[in-house]
Amino acid sequence: FDPQSKLLAGFQILDTESMLGDVQAQYILDDYKAVDGITLPHKITITKGGKDYSSVQYTSIAINDPEAQKVFEIPEAASAEADQAIAAGEYSPVKLNKVDNGVWHAFAYSHHSMIVEFPTFLAVVEAPYTEAQIKTLGRLLEQQFPGKPIKYAAVTHHHYDHTGGVRAIAAMGATVLVEKGHEPVLRAILEARHTDPQDELDKRRNAQPAQPTGSIEVFEGKKVISDGGQSLELYAIRGNPHVDPKVIAYVPSARALFASDIWSPAPNVAAGSANADARHLLYSIGQLNLKVDKMVGGHGGVGPFSDLVKASTGTAKPSSD
Ligand SMILES: [Zn+2]
Numbered sequence: 001f002d003p004q005s006k007l008l009a010g011f012q013i014l015d016t017e018s019m020l021g022d023v024q025a026q027y028i029l030d031d032y033k034a035v036d037g038i039t040l041p042h043k044i045t046i047t048k049g050g051k052d053y054s055s056v057q058y059t060s061i062a063i064n065d066p067e068a069q070k071v072f073e074i075p076e077a078a079s080a081e082a083d084q085a086i087a088a089g090e091y092s093p094v095k096l097n098k099v100d101n102g103v104w105h106a107f108a109y110s111h112h113s114m115i116v117e118f119p120t121f122l123a124v125v126e127a128p129y130t131e132a133q134i135k136t137l138g139r140l141l142e143q144q145f146p147g148k149p150i151k152y153a154a155v156t157h158h159h160y161d162h163t164g165g166v167r168a169i170a171a172m173g174a175t176v177l178v179e180k181g182h183e184p185v186l187r188a189i190l191e192a193r194h195t196d197p198q199d200e201l202d203k204r205r206n207a208q209p210a211q212p213t214g215s216i217e218v219f220e221g222k223k224v225i226s227d228g229g230q231s232l233e234l235y236a237i238r239g240n241p242h243v244d245p246k247v248i249a250y251v252p253s254a255r256a257l258f259a260s261d262i263w264s265p266a267p268n269v270a271a272g273s274a275n276a277d278a279r280h281l282l283y284s285i286g287q288l289n290l291k292v293d294k295m296v297g298g299h300g301g302v303g304p305f306s307d308l309v310k311a312s313t314g315t316a317k318p319s320s321d
Pocket residue numbers: 157159162242243261
């Protein structure tokens with residue numbers, strides 16, 4: 001408290017951040033002004049783990065503004081899905097689109113995964129976004145593939161939006177496949193405490209007795225999961241401008257390749273429009289000599305490989321063959 005004004009000057013609490021986990025946070029309140037007879041801080045500065053987190057200066061504050069309340073109204077078009085979300089408890093939109101036999105695109109709000117079906121288990125490439133999304137995906141997979149657990153979850157790179165569901169999928173028992181270059185970040189994500197709110201991984205680890213969870217498995221350069229005629233191949237490509245290394249996932253039976261951030265399949269691809277990330281991806285696919293027909297996006301949809309070729313080289317070839 002400020003000794004002169006007696007107003008709250010700040011407070012320190014334990015926050016749980018989606019990536020960092022539990023972290024000491026300091027909130028400094030300043031620039032108090034009266035609003036409708038209530039004295040409110042107009043500047044809030046936050047540090048977490050001793051580092052700058054945010055600093056917000058409010059030009060004005062309104063109390064119970066009906067215009068602002070409208071933001072929370074659920075649009076008619078989203079009403080049915082909102083009911084579904086409320087019933088599920090934790091929910092984020094996900095649907096499964098078939099790519100080929102045994103391969104599915106888990107199409108979500110903005111960050112997608114690829115599902116590969118094996119005779120007795122599933123492998124998920126990328127567990128992005130949030131715990132709610134991965135819990136929704138888990139329920140969907142249980143319905144669609146009863147009795148097949150998620151045995152593996154592959155990480156394509158360590159950016160926060162593409163790893164937001166890694167803890168949730170580890171809580172489901174999946175072994176998290178991590179390339180050596182991403183290991184330090186992923187270990188920190190997986191080992192952190194998450195107590196407020198407590199996430200599923202933290203709950204299971206700290207239950208009495210502790211419940212089983214998936215662990216991390218580190219590979220270097222290449223990893224192949226193979227069972228009953230189905231294979232999933234993970235390759236770390238080096239030198240991509242987006243991130244280095246970057247893992248791409250290939251399913252030979254479907255000639256399908258999953259990549260996130262470096263190529264996002266979309267309609268009406270213009271010749272020569274690819275950026276350096278996509279051009280490097282095409283180069284890497286060539287170096288690895290992978291026979292690709294379909295590109296599966298961590299963003300965007302599923303598109304023909306010829307679109308990547310067209311965008312990167314200016315000429316459309318039907319397939320890499
Ligand atoms: Zn990224």
